Amino acid sequence: MTLAIRNLGLQPYEGVWRDMQTFTQQRDTHTPDELWIVEHPPVYTLGLNGKREHLLQASDIPVVQTDRGGQITYHGPGQLVLYTLLDIKRLNLGIRAMVTTLEQAIIETLAQYGIRASSQADKPGVYVADKKIGSIGLRVKKNCSYHGLSLNNHMDLRPFDRINTCGYADMQVTQLADFGIEIETSELAVPVAHAITQAIPR
Numbered sequence: 001m002t003l004a005i006r007n008l009g010l011q012p013y014e015g016v017w018r019d020m021q022t023f024t025q026q027r028d029t030h031t032p033d034e035l036w037i038v039e040h041p042p043v044y045t046l047g048l049n050g051k052r053e054h055l056l057q058a059s060d061i062p063v064v065q066t067d068r069g070g071q072i073t074y075h076g077p078g079q080l081v082l083y084t085l086l087d088i089k090r091l092n093l094g095i096r097a098m099v100t101t102l103e104q105a106i107i108e109t110l111a112q113y114g115i116r117a118s119s120q121a122d123k124p125g126v127y128v129a130d131k132k133i134g135s136i137g138l139r140v141k142k143n144c145s146y147h148g149l150s151l152n153n154h155m156d157l158r159p160f161d162r163i164n165t166c167g168y169a170d171m172q173v174t175q176l177a178d179f180g181i182e183i184e185t186s187e188l189a190v191p192v193a194h195a196i197t198q199a200i201p202r
Contacts, residue, residue, distance in 0.1 A: 071167030078155030089143035105195035
């Protein structure tokens, strides 16, 4: 089964989210899997069971209640977002294995740039020391996943100060630019997507 990779550029969050829902609803057992690479204008997204009190300070950045797992996070230009529209039943992947695959894709990519990162058993995502650099949030319907991962590249990190990132008070965040890495976000997507395609059985 082929895997299509689509580079969507800079797109508003809600439109892409609705497109993911439609794609998942309309697909069948023969629909090829897809990876969508995108950046979003500034937006806070709140997970399905997310608590609004984790938004600490109101601003002009919109807040979207979405249907992924997890709490609140921030997306903005300079952050790689990669959505995984996969038939996980066909791939024989459980949710936990899917999360691990996405975490490892980020960890392997960062290693290529000399950044040592790791996952934490009790908190999904990827960390450099105790600072979060990559987030995972998924939704599964009809045995198919959507949403995916985000990886901070070169962005304004200040909006994270207005939230308890992923529901954790005082969670610090970091990005590739903090380590002197200068790379276009579309270029950063290449090794991440490659690591995912290599990890999932086809």
